[in-house]
Amino acid sequence: MEKSSIQTGNGRRRKMLLKNDNRKFIKTLSASCLKANKNRNRIAVLAIILTTILFMAVATVFQGSEETINQQSLKMAGNKYMVAVNYLAKSDAEKIKNHPDFIEAGLSRTIGTVQNRELTSVTAELMWTDENYADNTYKTLIKGNLPKKENEVACDTEVIRKLGISDKVGTKFVLKYEIDGKIAEEEMTLCGIWQGEKYEQKTQILISESFADDRSADETYTASGIFDAADNLGKHLDQVLRDSGMKPRETAHDICQGYLYQQSADGGTIFSVFISILLILAAGYLIIYNIFRISVMKDIRLYGQLKTIGASPKQIKYMVRRQGMKLLILGLPAGLILGWLVGNLLLVFAMKSSNFSEPDFVIPSLLVWAAAAVFTFVTVWISCSQPGKLAGSVSPVEALHYQEKETYKKNRQKGRTSSHRIASMALANLNRNKGKTALVVLSVSIAIILLNSVMNISQCFDEETYVRRDAIADFNVSSSAWSKSAANSEKVVPAKFVADIKEKEGVKDLGFVYYHPVDYDKETAEKKEMIRITAVNGIAASENLEEFDARRQLFGFDERALRRLKTIEGKVDYEKMNKGNYVLMAGFLSDKGEYDQEAQEFHAGDQVSLDIGGTVREYTVMAVVGAPTQLLTDYSSGGYESVILPAEQFLKIYPQTREYPIHCIFDAEEDYFASLMKYVDSYSRNNGISVMTKQKAQQDFNDITATYDASGMILALIFGIIGLLNLLNVIMTGAIARQNEFAVMRSIGMTRKQLRKLFIFEGVSYMVLVMICGTLVSGLLSVTAIKSIAASFWFSQYHFTILPALAVSILFVLFAAIMAYVVDRIYNKGNIIDNLRKVE
Template structure:
């Protein structure tokens, strides 16, 4: 077969045809831009969130180095740093166990030595001054200076109370601030950085003693950077072994190491719910984009089918016609996709902080880089969607024969058997018949409109399932909790030696009880180093793990960790004493449930309540239960007394309301009176209380001011705080969901407008014929508006059916998997949209005919295809 060089001709026909379809082009470009925008937004949010989470994880891990060798000597550091796999390393050191300044109680400070060349790896940004060089020079973060009442300026003097090692008296040292570093808003920790000269001047107090007392002060924390982040732990082990050290714990030359959490998280599989959510959004975008773009090209092809038929009569092949349509799709994409990429990136950039505001990265300065994969991924997905959408219409144009094309009428089928009827000429029936002329187009328009309505209803069903009572029950059991600031910073110690620094003051309690609106409250006492469970009398349950020595253990990261012992004969317990008010907040899982009976029996000192841990849904972790109701254990007290007690009830753990906020194996509860008799009233941990609803905000303002000005070592939490967080979380999902619904709705409306507009354009001659046989313009407009209303009616029916089915299946299952949600059937959002849908169905056909049907009947009839 002779090959004809007709590429330029095909290109020219494609371009001319493209210019002739201006209305189609505008709608298609908008549709492609919206689809590209959605893809870009999805990629921006996904990649931006991942970047921020990784950056935040690095900050929490202490830096972006790949791994660390912990608590090593200078000699070990020198050997390890010479290994060829090590690209960069730093000999970081903690130079004091704690900084004891009272201003740092609610936001504690750490004091470290970091090599200057490693500042960047620790995200140290000097905003004023320079790095320290002399022994008396330091870097201090700006927030810590603010807490001390100082300005964020270099050159000032600062006095710090340093407790070098645990058990030692604090040492007062004065430094000169050589530079101020930017505070990390995500970390509630301050930092002071000393110079190399400081290590030399205080080398005696910074001697390595980790092998004697496990003190990290003076020991080197060796940060390592490799060539890449692949196989970090394997590289760390290889460096250790080839430097002459062991990686097996317990051996004499063992060195502990671990890979940076941020890089570990990259290699782990994503959360199934997150993956499913992203996949669902991606599918929704592809579907909505496909619906409109496919419909645009299908309608365009049907409109120009005679044109393609004429091309075939002069020898154009089906392959060349496909090429013409694909080239037009490419031209439309070249205009629409860049617009979508531009808008989508900035939309995604605005959404990322909203998403992160309720995560571990919520307090950090979120930033989204212009990662090229955002634009590459969005472009590829948008192009694929466009070419899939244009594929079927292109095949239709390529397969039609010249004769069929010239005689083609939308919806024309083989002749059917005639049916006699007396209402066939009714306008309403004619309008309904017109929808059935091209059932595929009608279905696509209805589906695209229904999709937006179903999505809107789903968003409101999802957010309506947010149950504040379930959410608050996980965090609060009363209106207010007051305690020492260390309690809320997870630094609370229930040990006798730390009572003065960690406990709540009676003066704070009295101040709260004097407030108007105070109703009732109760104290919680806690001690962790006073009461033990006698090991010899305790029978380990079958569900609890034991090690090779038969010792009771608990599981951590797949490893068996022996339970902490008070001494050789006793397991350590957390012994609580609570006032009557707190018994009302307990949820009994097993055993005695009558509160009066519980309080009466506990008062004898021969009974205890045991708390078992629960999951996010409040379900008891049976594998963690060390007691059942009726079990008997022997308690050992500081005065040498041993007392056999019975587990009266098992309650569900109330982590935020009734505990020290760290988990233990043996948490026991008795009455406050019994506790004080067994130990003393010095172990006062916290005080919970309720207030009148109308005084809640006023009392919150009072405790805020009191804890900031009168007793700054005290702090509080309130139900209002968690309520505000809940509303913010709910609002975030609502805003993002409504934005997505809005875009899908715009696509659906564009699809509807395009379908109506092109339907009228392709039928102008037909409408003129109807007018020539006596049909008035008013009747034609009525027929067209009825078509639009039928579209709206079928959309409402399909929306209700699909929406209800989706609600009782997918959404019911989804909300049941989230602990603070309670499914409720919702249909009102769909009902609200229906009047607007009817108005749209009436208005669009009327407006379209007004603009397209301006020519007279004679002029329309004279038009030749």
């Protein structure tokens, strides 16, 4: 090593060490330190893996949920196409399809509907498509090929199941269809099959182009296409039409609803991800920093000796950081892969708690992998910087005589028992280095706080509120046609079911809701079936829709159905309603079962004039009631409050609806639920009815609660492992570093049993502090953040709880005692003389 001298003020010359640039030597020394700290390395690598798992899992869930929502939005829309141009001649359709702005385009042609009795629960269209259209409308064949011959058809697996035919290519069956208003039957051959969706409400049976040409007079096509970007779709489509010689305003075209409603992450989602990243970074930093800080303290004499032979602070800092980077290289790949898998698992839970079905397995983009790796790198880099700086800043003399400073005041304690003195010593040892103690307490507390918060949220979920919205009775039977494009007159419960259920044993409180549907695709101004309020309390109703909407929906409720409504104002007397001209005004209840008082327009006692079917009738409002949406229609027309007549009066006006209610509501007598469920479920499969049961609503609620609990537990488990690893590292390094101290204690009379008790007390003391910190912060979060979050769920009622925090804290105390006991057995052994010889 080169040396030089400098002139001091008193004329003497002093030698000084020049910086040593022997990087190869520092790298070798760094590698040797790694080999000498195998236990530390294992814990550090595991901590890096867990930190990477968390970063990667958050990134995977973020990307996967966005992709899943967007893809399933398209799936609900029925196709991946961005735009479609309708009612085109074949030559024009070909022009659109071949436009260079489209990266993919396809043609289709719908000529009629399928009329097979087995398919009454779905709307099935007869359609010809080219291969591109089939692929982009989720009709990728799993067997066979698209129809080519006139007698060939292709359909999905659900259609095959409903028809009750074999799923083998070549199967023959009778197809009943309606084309141009004429119904016909033909024997067709199954030539292709694609995977259908369970509970689908609309589907297609594909035919050959020759079949369409021969049987339909309608020769119009639809051309659909995909651009390379989803922005400004309307402008892009208009340009395509102009380029093809068409006028946009005179050409029927539309944009796929799935793309209209696709959104990038909103501010709330980005904020949640940002908070998650900060939380993970903090947890990872706490353990990795603590691991290297303790390691530096343990090896502080080595760093002091290096400084005496010329190592610069920068070189020592580099040496510590290099160890961290090598451990990062070992842990990062495993963490990324495991995080990807955990992220997909959490994504399933996240999607189950939403209105979307189970997502596909997500393979994140390279950017996501890189982002997770960068965040982990930053965490490790920051975590190693401060310990490296500490190692480089200590002077050689301080390093060679280093002992952890005791920052507590020494008090003489007399008359204490041995156990009391040992407990006091344990607390004093924690007080030696408050920074180290605080890091351990914080890293473990995060897991407790997270778990308590998640469990607190799920415990706020109110089953009664959830079930009350979705199921107002054990069974609520309605037509499945409400969820598909069928005529409103078809949206009723079949007469056969109504007749059968009246005779079924075990049925109680059977009630019916009637409605006279209007087909709104016709000119409503000329429809005498429209219900209108012409006057209120003798004053003519305003014709200005901004002031008052005179149009109303009219329902008929029998007495049992009326009992399931919530009275807001007045008193409901069904017998009196039937004797006089009384009506109820009904507004729909919110998800929480609340009535919109601001939207209320009528009060009990009001006199109203109703135009029903062209005849004006005078009524008195008996009461204002709140109706669950499950007892009305799936859409709202006209003003907020609908009109309810007693069923007998309603059926006098509309006798044709007597056998066709829109809702059939009933409960099951004890021990009859299973048999009634079996009957209703069997009937619903092929008869176009939809069933909501209280049991299903309860199961949906349990699924949502379990989803939140499972997601929270997985994250809390990972954070908990990180915290416990931190504690284990502290206990283990403490046992190694303090072997001489323990030997001295034994030499002055402390027994092996007392020493073990001291060691266990120290470990338990950490967890007692964790219990206090975690429980207090959990309680504070519960009355602030959790209360606010719970209020955002319509089916929640806030409840304060810290029981999960206390329960987990007790488990952590036990873990700490066990870890301390095991570490003591491994490291604090041997005789006093041997341990004293390990001083240097």
